[in-house]
Amino acid sequence: MRVRVVKAKESSRNKKILIQTMAIAAALLITGVFILAIGHNPINVYSSMIKGSFGSAYRVKETIIKAVPLLITALGIAAAFRMKFWNIGAEGQIIMGAFGASFVALRFADLPKGAVLLSMMIAAVVCGGVWGIIPGYLKAKWGTNESIVTLMMNYIALKWIVYLQYGPWKDPASQGFPKIANFADSAILPKFLGVHIGWIIALVLVVVIHIFINYTKKGYEIVVLGESENTARYAGMDIKKIVLLATFISAGIAGLAGMIQASAVSNTLNMQIAGGAGYTAIIIAWLSGLSAPWMVVVSLLFAALIQGGSFIQTAFQIPQSAADIIQALILFCVLGSQFFIQYKVVFGGGEVRGN
Amino acid sequence: MEISLFLSAAVIAGTPLLFATLGGILNEKVGNLNLGVEGMMLMGAVAGFIVGFKTNNALLAMLAAGAIGALGALIYAVLTVSLHANQVVTGLSLTIFGTGFSGFLGQKMVGQVISDQVKLSLAPIRIPLLSKIPVIGEPLFNQSSFVYLGYISAILLFVYFLYTNWGLNARMVGENPAAADAAGIHVNLYKYIHILIGGAFCGLGGAFLSLVYVPAWQEGITAGRGWIAVALVIFAGWNPLKAILGGFLFGGLDILGFRLQGAGLSVNQYFLDMVPYAVTIVVLVIAGIKKNSLNAPPKSLGNAYFREER
Numbered sequence: 001m002r003v004r005v006v007k008a009k010e011s012s013r014n015k016k017i018l019i020q021t022m023a024i025a026a027a028l029l030i031t032g033v034f035i036l037a038i039g040h041n042p043i044n045v046y047s048s049m050i051k052g053s054f055g056s057a058y059r060v061k062e063t064i065i066k067a068v069p070l071l072i073t074a075l076g077i078a079a080a081f082r083m084k085f086w087n088i089g090a091e092g093q094i095i096m097g098a099f100g101a102s103f104v105a106l107r108f109a110d111l112p113k114g115a116v117l118l119s120m121m122i123a124a125v126v127c128g129g130v131w132g133i134i135p136g137y138l139k140a141k142w143g144t145n146e147s148i149v150t151l152m153m154n155y156i157a158l159k160w161i162v163y164l165q166y167g168p169w170k171d172p173a174s175q176g177f178p179k180i181a182n183f184a185d186s187a188i189l190p191k192f193l194g195v196h197i198g199w200i201i202a203l204v205l206v207v208v209i210h211i212f213i214n215y216t217k218k219g220y221e222i223v224v225l226g227e228s229e230n231t232a233r234y235a236g237m238d239i240k241k242i243v244l245l246a247t248f249i250s251a252g253i254a255g256l257a258g259m260i261q262a263s264a265v266s267n268t269l270n271m272q273i274a275g276g277a278g279y280t281a282i283i284i285a286w287l288s289g290l291s292a293p294w295m296v297v298v299s300l301l302f303a304a305l306i307q308g309g310s311f312i313q314t315a316f317q318i319p320q321s322a323a324d325i326i327q328a329l330i331l332f333c334v335l336g337s338q339f340f341i342q343y344k345v346v347f348g349g350g351e352v353r354g355n
Numbered sequence: 356m357e358i359s360l361f362l363s364a365a366v367i368a369g370t371p372l373l374f375a376t377l378g379g380i381l382n383e384k385v386g387n388l389n390l391g392v393e394g395m396m397l398m399g400a401v402a403g404f405i406v407g408f409k410t411n412n413a414l415l416a417m418l419a420a421g422a423i424g425a426l427g428a429l430i431y432a433v434l435t436v437s438l439h440a441n442q443v444v445t446g447l448s449l450t451i452f453g454t455g456f457s458g459f460l461g462q463k464m465v466g467q468v469i470s471d472q473v474k475l476s477l478a479p480i481r482i483p484l485l486s487k488i489p490v491i492g493e494p495l496f497n498q499s500s501f502v503y504l505g506y507i508s509a510i511l512l513f514v515y516f517l518y519t520n521w522g523l524n525a526r527m528v529g530e531n532p533a534a535a536d537a538a539g540i541h542v543n544l545y546k547y548i549h550i551l552i553g554g555a556f557c558g559l560g561g562a563f564l565s566l567v568y569v570p571a572w573q574e575g576i577t578a579g580r581g582w583i584a585v586a587l588v589i590f591a592g593w594n595p596l597k598a599i600l601g602g603f604l605f606g607g608l609d610i611l612g613f614r615l616q617g618a619g620l621s622v623n624q625y626f627l628d629m630v631p632y633a634v635t636i637v638v639l640v641i642a643g644i645k646k647n648s649l650n651a652p653p654k655s656l657g658n659a660y661f662r663e664e665r
Contacts, residue, residue: 324455
């Protein structure tokens with residue numbers, strides 16, 4: 001019997017959901033085999049992951065705190081990905097945002113709290129944004145590969161923080177231990193319902209970005225440019241300007257995530273400030289189909305995966321690296337499943353009418 | 356002589372980059388941008404280390420590294436070639452997978468050192484005559500056989516892509532898969548084979564780190580070298596011979612800080628650590644400015660090929 005693959009006509013919404021559910025089921029199954037192979041009972045591990053991330057009010061709060069930077073950064077990344085600008089540099093943009101915020105927090109802490117926090121946010125957006133607009137400019141001007149440039153800039157940002165931590169910003173009060181001083185109270189974000197207000201900022205951004213991309217002219221231009229550069233050019237759009245704007249927005253939002261982390265989570269600046277959120281957010285943005293509302297759900301899931309992952313680390317002595325493997329396996333399954341949404345497999349010979 | 360010592364160290368630091376760059380070239384020549392190089396290097400590094408540590412056999416270790424690298428590439432190939440998944444996201448996922456894979460398998464190996472027996476079988480061999488060339492003779496031709504494997508691979512790949520039928524077919528697949536298909540070339544088979552061999556090269560690059568360069572196990576042993584290799588593919592203009600030059604140049608940058616401090620110059624270590632990354636960006640920009648047909652990327656790089664969409 002002949003097996004052929006043809007492009008499916010518009011997949012129905014139900015079929016899409018069915019296939020994606022199957023992909024996640026397949027991922028759980030493959031991961032289960034992996035967990036079994038390392039000598040644990042997958043059902044136990046899965047249920048403790050859920051318990052570890054949602055089992056008590058405290059754990060739910062921890063999960064939300066982990067979801068905030070992921071969600072905000074994913075929103076930023078999506079703005080660039082819409083344009084098919086593969087910004088892998090959110091990690092560095094978070095770091096530089098945190099750097100900008102820390103500069104304000106360490107120098108101007110005597111101002112009123114509202115003023116300090118607001119200027120920290122502005123500094124973070126500007127520093128993060130600049131870190132994104134550089135690869136944007138290089139891409140627009142010379143077609144430089146943005147994935148590599150943004151990635152290299154992650155390393156540079158990280159070394160910059162190491163330099164500050166061991167050099168000019170080293171806290172003299174820490175008795176020689178290389179750390180940057182803790183922020184004053186005026187530089188720390190307040191809490192709302194037991195969690196720092198970063199979660200409200202994140203939700204507001206979800207709405208703003210959703211409206212920006214789908215209902216504004218600038219957002220539309222970004223999408224068109226992503227679909228086809230030629231179309232954008234024939235329509236008379238200023239391509240360079242769009243690229244610069246989109247990369248600044250994308251990186252600026254990541255920078256804001258850095259400010260929130262520095263202010264509310266670590267209360268200082270250090271090398272672990274981004275902690276891989278910039279990379280995880282790429283996956284979240286992509287898995288959500290770049291749709292802002294979906295990112296809320298997917299970032300919560302990933303936060304639960306991280307939180308549950310650290311829980312099983314203590315409960316079962318399963319190392320953190322196993323969580324990486326599980327993440328990758330889920331990704332592989334979802335990546336593979338896209339094919340079955342776009343194409344259908346036809347059995348039997350004879351004429352097959354595609355589209 | 357001081358300069359000779361420095362160049363020799365640059366060659367050693369550059370060899371993992373050379374292997375990974377060759378791996379990247381193999382992928383990209385058939386039209387696949389694989390951002391999983393770092394992940395495949397890590398997989399090869401840990402597999403090579405564990406096999407080398409357990410068997411004390413350098414050859415087995417290298418074979419294992421190549422095989423595991425190819426296995427990582429197989430995941431990528433199934434997803435991007437057969438299932439037309441997005442190459443950028445698939446490559447990134449492969450890097451995450453490789454990071455987890457190496458961290459997981461290597462967790463009990465942290466701090467372990469490769470045995471003298473393996474070190475001995477990968478010890479430098481002085482090549483007569485060639486090593487007598489002034490200045491560059493000693494650094495280039497008094498090295499481990501692993502390094503020589505890198506030169507030989509680069510030269511063979513150069514000849515392969517330029518002068519053999521298979522190599523020309525492979526390039527056609529990367530330039531214009533529809534035309535290649537029409538000419539009777541099995542597009543997907545070519546892609547699979549090149550991606551898999553490319554993965555094996557990346558794995559070997561990682562194994563060079565864990566077997567020769569370090570030679571002990573530490574987590575995240577590649578430290579971003581896979582990403583530099585992705586950039587070096589562009590720097591080399593997809594030319595395996597230029598990959599030798601690029602690899603050693605960046606190997607030199609990698610060790611520059613250490614050497615300058617050794618020479619008693621006061622330089623800031625943290626800024627020197629930034630140099631390879633900053634230079635990579637500069638290199639990319641220059642490659643972008645002087646774009647010409649000789650070192651242009653394969654035309655269908657990054658696109659999936661689906662026969663029914665011709």
